[in-house]
Amino acid sequence: MLTKLILILLAGVFVNNYILSQFLGICPFLGVSKKVETATGMGVAVIFVITLACAATYLVYYLILVPLHLEYLYTIAFILVIAALVQFVEMFIKKSSPSLYQALGVYLPLITTNCAVLGVAVSNMQKNYNFLESIVAGIGGAGGFTLAIILFAGIRERTEHNDIPKTFEGFPIALIGAGLMSVSFLGFSGLIKL
Amino acid sequence: MEIINVVTAVASVGGMGVIFGGFLGYASKIFAIHVDPKVTEIQSVLPGANCGGCGFPGCSGCATAIAQGKAPVNACPVGGARVAALVGKIMGVDAAAVAPQVAFVKCNGTCTNAKSKYEYHGIEDCAFEAQLAGGGAKGCAYGCLGLGNCVKVCQFGALSIVDGVAVVDETKCVACGKCINACPKGLIQFKPKAQKTAVRCSSLDTGKEVMANCTTGCIACHICEKNCKFDAIHVINNLAVIDYSKCKDCGLCAMKCPKHAIKNERVEAMAAKKAAEEAAAAPAQTTNAQ
Numbered sequence: 001m002l003t004k005l006i007l008i009l010l011a012g013v014f015v016n017n018y019i020l021s022q023f024l025g026i027c028p029f030l031g032v033s034k035k036v037e038t039a040t041g042m043g044v045a046v047i048f049v050i051t052l053a054c055a056a057t058y059l060v061y062y063l064i065l066v067p068l069h070l071e072y073l074y075t076i077a078f079i080l081v082i083a084a085l086v087q088f089v090e091m092f093i094k095k096s097s098p099s100l101y102q103a104l105g106v107y108l109p110l111i112t113t114n115c116a117v118l119g120v121a122v123s124n125m126q127k128n129y130n131f132l133e134s135i136v137a138g139i140g141g142a143g144g145f146t147l148a149i150i151l152f153a154g155i156r157e158r159t160e161h162n163d164i165p166k167t168f169e170g171f172p173i174a175l176i177g178a179g180l181m182s183v184s185f186l187g188f189s190g191l192i193k194l
Numbered sequence: 195m196e197i198i199n200v201v202t203a204v205a206s207v208g209g210m211g212v213i214f215g216g217f218l219g220y221a222s223k224i225f226a227i228h229v230d231p232k233v234t235e236i237q238s239v240l241p242g243a244n245c246g247g248c249g250f251p252g253c254s255g256c257a258t259a260i261a262q263g264k265a266p267v268n269a270c271p272v273g274g275a276r277v278a279a280l281v282g283k284i285m286g287v288d289a290a291a292v293a294p295q296v297a298f299v300k301c302n303g304t305c306t307n308a309k310s311k312y313e314y315h316g317i318e319d320c321a322f323e324a325q326l327a328g329g330g331a332k333g334c335a336y337g338c339l340g341l342g343n344c345v346k347v348c349q350f351g352a353l354s355i356v357d358g359v360a361v362v363d364e365t366k367c368v369a370c371g372k373c374i375n376a377c378p379k380g381l382i383q384f385k386p387k388a389q390k391t392a393v394r395c396s397s398l399d400t401g402k403e404v405m406a407n408c409t410t411g412c413i414a415c416h417i418c419e420k421n422c423k424f425d426a427i428h429v430i431n432n433l434a435v436i437d438y439s440k441c442k443d444c445g446l447c448a449m450k451c452p453k454h455a456i457k458n459e460r461v462e463a464m465a466a467k468k469a470a471e472e473a474a475a476a477p478a479q480t481t482n483a484q
Binding site: 060064065068070073076077080081084087088091092094095 | 202203206207210211214215217218221222225226227
């Protein structure tokens with residue numbers, strides 16, 4: 001049991017990395033990765049939200065959709081749950097910890113539109129994970145997102161001042177960097193079979 | 195049967211939406227944060243351009259600072275007197291009580307008044323020239339270099355270089371303070387708009403050194419200090435400094451200053467009138483002589 005949880009965690013971070021292997025959550029990955037500092041903020045916020053979203057979507061799916069035989073409505077239901085959850089989390093943090101709210105700043109509402117959140121929830125459902133496994137998969141997937149975005153921000157910070165051909169400046173070189181990162185993460189594929 | 199499926203689908207998703215919506219609405223009341231109503235009110239009267247001219251991060255930052263009393267009601271340079279009056283009404287302060295300010299260049303070392311150590315043919319940037327030997331080409335190390343860094347940062351066209359020295363157009367100046375930060379010599383500072391008397395010199399050199407470099411610099415002779423009836427002007431570190439909280443704008447110091455380092459528009463106007471009368475009288479005398 002514990003072995004399986006650890007495997008799910010590691011698989012989420014390295015093997016099935018949501019950005020580099022499954023190409024989900026690319027918009028924040030490219031949008032908020034100009035500085036390591038902001039990338040870290042985004043990563044922490046994503047870990048927070050995905051973990052909560054996994055728990056919430058699990059409950060909604062198995063307590064509401066399955067008993068009513070409405071499994072086909074999972075996409076719309078999950079989006080609803082995630083949007084409401086992000087709103088609630090934002091309110092809660094604003095009240096309970098203004099310093100954390102300041103630190104997460106604009107990233108918290110941005111996560112509503114992060115498809116990796118929906119991706120993790122759907123993949124948990126498709127793999128028939130139980131409640132605990134869903135949460136661990138969520139932490140793993142979000143950890144992978146955070147790892148990827150922080151590494152990528154480090155790369156972009158360095159390439160920014162490099163002598164790059166005019167045509168490749170800005171986003172083109174960032175996309176090439178992201179591609180190379182994805183290729184390097186390909187080395188993990190097949191390491192863990194789940 | 196099929197209709198029931200549709201109904202359950204609609205009812206369950208719709209129900210979830212209603213429950214989440216109600217929950218969020220309820221939560222927003224529980225987790226409501228007390229925001230000072232003045233902040234939102236002030237923000238609604240500010241221009242909303244988020245230009246940063248006030249020195250705060252955007253209009254909301256300025257509104258928060260005003261509401262907390264950290265900034266004056268006329269903190270917004272763009273809104274001017276109209277916005278200051280509205281903000282003053284919200285804050286319960288009379289906006290007129292806060293005197294409007296203007297920027298003022300504390301140097302009158304024009305091309306004719308001040309000597310140069312050498313000719314400068316370099317980058318047209320005051321900060322760059324100021325790094326050179328002796329603080330730039332100007333004989334006086336404190337003087338205006340006249341390359342117009344202040345002119346470049348002014349968004350309101352209030353500054354111009356006249357005869358090698360920056361001059362503020364007080365009708366256009368909104369006291370945003372950008373030129374104050376741009377001047378590498380620290381020559382620009384605020385003065386109350388209503389007060390017309392100002393010391394047009396920043397030199398901390400002794401009288402002898404000032405005399406050698408500039409015909410109109412403050413030589414720290416203390417004549418202004420002795421003549422002032424209101425204890426408003428003092429020579430500090432070889433430079434006359436006006437205390438605007440005491441200055442009654444009488445212009446006596448400007449009249450008495452042997453180097454004309456103190457500016458007062460009324461005194462200048464009187465001098466100009468006198469000169470014009472003399473000029474008018476002079477040709478009349480010559481015609482009489484003929």
